[in-house]
Amino acid sequence: MISMKYLKNWVFKPLYIVLLILFVLPAQALANQGETPKFDALKSEFENNNVFITDFTHLYEDAFTGETERAEGKIWIAKERYKVEGSNQLMLVDENISRVYDGNKNRVIISDYVEEEDDFAPSRMLQGVDDTYSVEESVGENGVVTIRLSTDDPFSIFKTVTIQLNESGDPVEIRAIDQADNTITTRFDNGGFTQHSDDLFEMDIPEDAERIDLRHGS
Numbered sequence: 001m002i003s004m005k006y007l008k009n010w011v012f013k014p015l016y017i018v019l020l021i022l023f024v025l026p027a028q029a030l031a032n033q034g035e036t037p038k039f040d041a042l043k044s045e046f047e048n049n050n051v052f053i054t055d056f057t058h059l060y061e062d063a064f065t066g067e068t069e070r071a072e073g074k075i076w077i078a079k080e081r082y083k084v085e086g087s088n089q090l091m092l093v094d095e096n097i098s099r100v101y102d103g104n105k106n107r108v109i110i111s112d113y114v115e116e117e118d119d120f121a122p123s124r125m126l127q128g129v130d131d132t133y134s135v136e137e138s139v140g141e142n143g144v145v146t147i148r149l150s151t152d153d154p155f156s157i158f159k160t161v162t163i164q165l166n167e168s169g170d171p172v173e174i175r176a177i178d179q180a181d182n183t184i185t186t187r188f189d190n191g192g193f194t195q196h197s198d199d200l201f202e203m204d205i206p207e208d209a210e211r212i213d214l215r216h217g218s
Contacts (some may be wrong), residue, residue, distance in 0.1 A: 036137040038145045041169050045193050052077045054191025063181035101205050111214040143167040
């Protein structure tokens, strides 16, 4: 997918972590799961078709080179669609269509979104990830909820995933360590859930923007 590669550097590291952990991974059968009321409530928000809107700051730390990559922006996540904005760029995946707008070039690329062709799609990264994870939930003195998912499966994408929720049950941080010991941290600020509305997923694109339509049959 051309549009997928187009925003790879700034979007997909935070995006696939968010989608994988908040949507797909919780839906799998988790092994050794005890009582996780806050985690269950978080999943219910999406099942009830609410939208999580938040600013995010993302940090990727390479364990081998010591290099770090940082990105920030805003993300809207619903059960079946999402939008990401940052660095004068905007992306919307809605049903089977992706739209990617580059403000620097005043250009929007429209293409079919085929999850099987997207190397960064959550389902593609879930190979070998099903009932291999155990999950624990704990509450700190400050009311912060910590949810820790861990696995010994060498074929899993992440060895550990730690999700922190505030007193309201909203995610404030997701930290994942992959099999190469790289650390991926996404922090959420000013986040919260709201009722779903199509207005939330509109794209404000200038009328004079160049439009490149790569959809089959277009």
